[in-house]
Amino acid sequence: MIIRPATKADTTAFQDIMKSAISGICAAAYGAETVAAWTSDDNPAFHFRIPKFAFVAEENDEIIAVGGWSLTDQVDLHPVGDRVIEAPTHARINAVYIRPGFEGQGLGHKMVTHLEADITNQSDLRDIYLWSTKNAIPFYQAMGYTPGVDEYPEVALGYKVQVRYMWKRLG
Ligand SMILES: CC(C)(COP(=O)(O)OP(=O)(O)OC[C@H]1O[C@@H](n2cnc3c(N)ncnc32)[C@H](O)[C@@H]1OP(=O)(O)O)[C@@H](O)C(=O)NCCC(=O)NCCS
Numbered sequence: 001m002i003i004r005p006a007t008k009a010d011t012t013a014f015q016d017i018m019k020s021a022i023s024g025i026c027a028a029a030y031g032a033e034t035v036a037a038w039t040s041d042d043n044p045a046f047h048f049r050i051p052k053f054a055f056v057a058e059e060n061d062e063i064i065a066v067g068g069w070s071l072t073d074q075v076d077l078h079p080v081g082d083r084v085i086e087a088p089t090h091a092r093i094n095a096v097y098i099r100p101g102f103e104g105q106g107l108g109h110k111m112v113t114h115l116e117a118d119i120t121n122q123s124d125l126r127d128i129y130l131w132s133t134k135n136a137i138p139f140y141q142a143m144g145y146t147p148g149v150d151e152y153p154e155v156a157l158g159y160k161v162q163v164r165y166m167w168k169r170l171g
Contacts, residue, residue, distance in 0.1 A: 001057055001058070001059045001064070001107070001110070002057070002058050002059075003055050003056070003057045003058075003067075003110065003111065003114045004055065004056060004058065005053075005054065005055055005056075006050065006054035006055055006056045006066070006068070010054075010056055010063065011050060013056070013063045014048075014050055014054065014056065014063070014066045015048040015050070017063060017064075017065065017066045017097050017098075017099050018048050018066065018095060018097045019039040019048065020099060020100055021097035021098055021099065021100060022035050022038055022039050022097075022133075023035050023036070023039050023100075024100030024101075025098070025100055025103055025135060026133050026134075026135050028135065029133060029134040029135040030133075030134065030161050033159075034155070034156075034159045034161060037155075037156035037157075037158075037159045038155040038156050038159060038161070040156065043155075043156045043157075044157070045154060045155060045156050045157055049079065049081075049094075050068065051068025051069055051070045051094040051095055052068070052069075052070040052071065053068055053069050053070065053115075053118055053119075053122065054066070054067070054068035054095070055067050055068060055111070055114060055115070055118070057107060057110070057111060063099070064098070064099045064102045064107065065096075065097065065098045065099060065102065065107045065108070065111050066095060066096075066097050066111075067093075067095055067096045067097070067111035067112070067114065067115050068093075068094050068095045068115070069091050069092060069093045069094060069115050069118070069119060069128075070091070070092050070094055071085045071088035071090075071091065071092075071123065071125070072085060072088060072089065072090045072091070072092045073085050073086075073087055073088055073089050073090075074089075074090075075090060075129055075165075077131060077151050077153055077163075078153075079092070079094060088123065088125060089125070089127065090125060090127045090128065090129055091119040091123065091125045091127070091128045091129075092128070092129055092130060093112070093115055093128060093129075093130040094130070096108055096111050096112055096115070096136075098111075108136075108139055109142075109143065112140075112143050113143075116128070116168075116170060119170070120170060126169055126170040127167065127168075127169055127170075128145075128167065128168045128169075128170065129165065129166065129167040129168075130145070130165075130166055130167075131151065131153075131163040131164065131165060131166075132145075132147075132163060132164045132165075132166050133161070133163060134161070134162050134163070134164070137164055137166070140166045141166075143168075144168050145166040145167060145168045146166060146167055146168065147164050147165070147166050148164065148165035148166065148167065149164070149165050150162050150163065150164050150165075151163055151164075151165065
């Protein structure tokens with residue numbers, strides 16, 4: 001298994017893994033109806049954007065996990081989008097998604113470790129935060145992230161999901 005930076009050619013595969021991880025792994029936490037609305041191609045409320053610093057894990061030429069982070073200057077639920085961040089204060093982990101069938105094998109751990117190393121290499125930032133899906137909270141806790149408040153973003157029209165603020169200061 002290798003982890004490498006994502007390229008433009010990976011965009012569809014990256015988004016497919018995000019969607020299939022939500023459908024396949026987050027369904028137990030949020031229910032089938034919610035994840036179906038969330039990942040629907042017709043969903044205007046949620047865009048599966050590729051983070052600024054994006055990576056894919058590949059095995060036998062197949063992408064089996066994705067991850068990414070971005071620079072932010074605010075602790076906010078909503079991604080900064082295309083706004084230029086002149087004085088970043090935090091690194092935000094936007095995406096860690098494992099292809100269903102490959103979870104529980106240490107891939108998520110390797111991806112988060114890779115993102116943390118990349119944050120250290122690419123920036124002076126040491127404060128990381130993310131909004132964890134309900135199912136992933138124990139995973140991030142096992143990786144040293146401290147849980148904070150819950151929020152309920154609307155991921156599709158009429159569908160709100162619980163996510164938890166989690167943070168870590170790199171040593
Ligand atoms: C959450 C997710 C990224 C975890 O990745 P993974 O490859 O399954 O996790 P790993 O096998 O690397 O587990 C790493 C650690 O977390 C723990 N862990 C993982 N999932 C857990 C769970 N549901 N409950 C308790 N502990 C868990 C493991 O025990 C392991 O701890 P250890 O290193 O001390 O043994 C993956 O399941 C996934 O893609 N979920 C769907 C998408 C999603 O929710 N992404 C997060 C968006 S914020």
